[in-house]
Amino acid sequence: MSQALQYAFSGVTMGAIYAVVAIGFNLVYSTTGILNFAQGEFVMLGGMIAVTYSRFMPLPVAIAAAVATTAAVAALIEAGFIRRLKRHTLLHMIIVTIGLSIVIREAALLIWDEKVRSLPFFTGTESSSVRVFGAAISPQTLWVLGTVFAIVAVLHVFFRFSLKGKAMRACSANPQAAMLCGINTSNMRTLTFAVSGALGALAGCVISPMTMSQYDMGTSLAIKGFAAAMLGGLGNPMAGVAGGLIVGLAEAFSVSVLPAAYKDAVAFALLLCALFVKPHGLFPERGSIAREA
Amino acid sequence: MRAAVRHALPMIAMTAGVVALQLVISAADRQFYMTQLVMALYYTIVVMGLCLVMGYAGQVSLGHGGFFALGGYTSAILTTRNLAAHLRPETLQTLERIGLLWSRTDLYGAPLATLAPWPAFVAALLLTGAVALILGFPALRLKGHYLAMATLGFGLIVYRMLLGSAFTGYADGITGVPPWRLAPGVTVSGAMDNRIVNYYIACGFLLFVLWFLRNLTGSRHGRALRSIHDSETAAKAMGVNTPRLKLQAFVISAVLAAAAGSFLTHFNGGIGPSEADAMKSVRYLTLVAAGGMANIWGAMGVSLALTFLSLRGVFGVYDHAVFGGLLIVIVSVAPNGPGRWVADLLRRRRPTVRSSGAAAEPAT
Structure with a gap:
């Protein structure tokens, strides 16, 4: 029983991170129609930048600065580059974001190196643990879950009640109509990229003490996040949370049945199943451009 | 008649170019270029096959590294697994007489009986074709870029499985794959004195693929495929069975990748899991995009040049960055x-x- 609980906690922790990546994917996809393959790279950047900053400033400030920096990088990528590719087809856009992810990764390899690094644990050390219903979990797990919960709550409020959030939703529902209502859709796209960059970076920071940060961590995160987004229903930001938790739990429990080397394969197998059985996800988003694409 | 000549002219020019290149390399006493050139030729076959899927059917596949590895590993496993202990001597003899088995003695003089390279090659193609069919059937029925995701997931599963299974030799891959004797005096192997023969084998294969793809894309099927790339709705309205055509293109291209993988495995004498790495698949995609998507000649030229330079180590530590940067620049400009x-x-x-x-x- 307590072992199952242990698996469940580790699954939910990783699942929460996949969920954040999935939210980032969905945000960009629903407002711009782009499948951003570089989403995982934002998580990597967040972690790496925070590690570097933490040498010069206290941890909370370093994390905030890293999130801001990554958001700026994401916004810059949209405003300086993707915005200029409007006439391109979906095929081209996919290829461009694949190229971007390679370039970001290789740039990270040049700026830092191939070494694994990590932020210190936010509270306690790597050996400290908290007992929850008989399962021993690291305090960092609680930080991850708390942060992800906060992200989801803030996003929910943002989309529901703020003017900017409503404008973003309008862009996703119908870009042309949004433009006619006086919404600057181009700026909304940039904002979406910035927000998804910030989300990814924050996830990269909270997970860094547990799974470490490395220049090439982005690809597998991007794919698992994507699997989560697909499972939940592409284009529906909050459905990604459910998808992420499913992927994380499936992965964690697979270790008890299959050799650990196949752990990563489980997420992809789940993605394939999702594609074949429920291609529009468990909670398909109605009426957004996601459905028609 | 004149049309036939005009159609054949590029192929004749290509063949002349192949011979000329060999003569130049031999004259310049640079035979060691041949090894990387042969490898580049096989990788280029994958790129040309992918060109059919991307340029003509308008679909993104991120799993061609996986198909290449599937072909290579199937060949490697079937031609190295010793069956001598599992089969009765008379069965062995019968199977060898019909050419399916190949008995010999290993390094220590123990009896070694494996599948012959030809049946292993056929098995590799059939297996890959079947996998592509299973993968493509649901994914290609959907709109949008579900195939990109499905193939990306597929490639990663293959990579992880190869890396994590004792059966495929973990990270070491499989070594000791025997040479493949196609005909007397014509053997696919990486032996030093066999380089020129192998150059011609690889070029012959490439020319065959070029001829095949040129005919295919110029045929009724090819025009139908191209119409899908331009506008799927319009193609459907004209009565083109779009999912079926896309699936055919996808399976053909996967089988071509597997064939190239099988040849290269015999040439290198082994294969490792890095062939299924996501970065490899991205590379194939880059080369198709850099060649101009629906342009087999372009894909072939760009791929041969860049793969050869990359294998020679010209780009050094910037190898990946060069490909990523190229992808962005070409697609945006x-x-x-x-x-x-x-x-x-x-x-x-x-x-x-x-x-x-x-x-x-x-x-x-």
Whole structure:
């Protein structure tokens, strides 16, 4: 029983991170129609930048600065580059974001190196643990879950009640109509990229003490996040949370049945199943451009 | 008659080029280029096959590294697994007489009986074709870019499985794959004195693929495929069975990748899991995009040149970065390929007399 609980906690922790990546994917996809393959790279950047900053400033400030920096990088990528590719087809856009992810990764390899690094644990050390219903979990797990919960709550409020959030939703529902209502859709796209960059970076920071940060961590995160987004229903930001938790739990429990080397394969197998059985996800988003694409 | 000659002319020129290149390399006493050249030729076959899926069917596949590895590993496993202990001697003899088995003694004189390279090759193609069919059937029925995701997931599963299974030798892969005797004196192997023969084997295979793809894309099927790339709705309205055609293109291209993988495995004498790495698949995709998407000649030229340079280590630590950067630059500056881009630039220079020609150009 307590072992199952242990698996469940580790699954939910990783699942929460996949969920954040999935939210980032969905945000960009629903407002711009782009499948951003570089989403995982934002998580990597967040972690790496925070590690570097933490040498010069206290941890909370370093994390905030890293999130801001990554958001700026994401916004810059949209405003300086993707915005200029409007006439391109979906095929081209996919290829461009694949190229971007390679370039970001290789740039990270040049700026830092191939070494694994990590932020210190936010509270306690790597050996400290908290007992929850008989399962021993690291305090960092609680930080991850708390942060992800906060992200989801803030996003929910943002989309529901703020003017900017409503404008973003309008862009996703119908870009042309949004433009006619006086919404600057181009700026909304940039904002979406910035927000998804910030989300990814924050996830990269909270997970860094547990799974470490490395220049090439982005690809597998991007794919698992994507699997989560697909499972939940592409284009529906909050459905990604459910998808992420499913992927994380499936992965964690697979270790008890299959050799650990196949752990990563489980997420992809789940993605394939999702594609074949429920291609529009468990909670398909109605009426957004996601459905028609 | 003249049309037939005109159609055959590029192929004849290609063949002449192949021979000329060999003579130049031999004359310059640079035979050691041959090894990387042969590898580049096999990788280029994968790129040309992918060109059919991306350029003509308009679908993104991120799993061609996986198909390549599937072909290579199937060949490698079947031609190295010793069956001597599992089969009765008389069965062994019968199977060998019909050419399915190949008995010999290993390094220590113990009896070694494995499947012969030919049946292993056929098995590799059939297996890969079946996998592509299973993967493509549901994914290609959906709109959008579900195939990109499905193949990306597939490639990663293959990579993880190869890396994590004792059966495939973990990270070491499989070594000791025997040479493949195609005909007397014609053997696919990496032996030093066999380099020129292997160059011609690889070129022959490449020319065959080029001939096959040129005929395919020029046929009724090819035109139907191209219409899907331009507008799927319009193609459907004209009565084109779009999912079926896309699936056919996808399976053909996967089988080509597996064939190249099988050949290269025999040439290198082994294969490792890095062949299924996501970065490999991205590379194939880059080369198709850099060649101009629906342009087999472009894909072939760019792929041969860049893969050869990359294998020679010209790009050093910037190897991946060069490919990523190239992808971004080409797709954003010249989405129809560098050839078309240069042609457009030249046309813009000329006076407006020819502008009517430019306007009539089909949008791709």
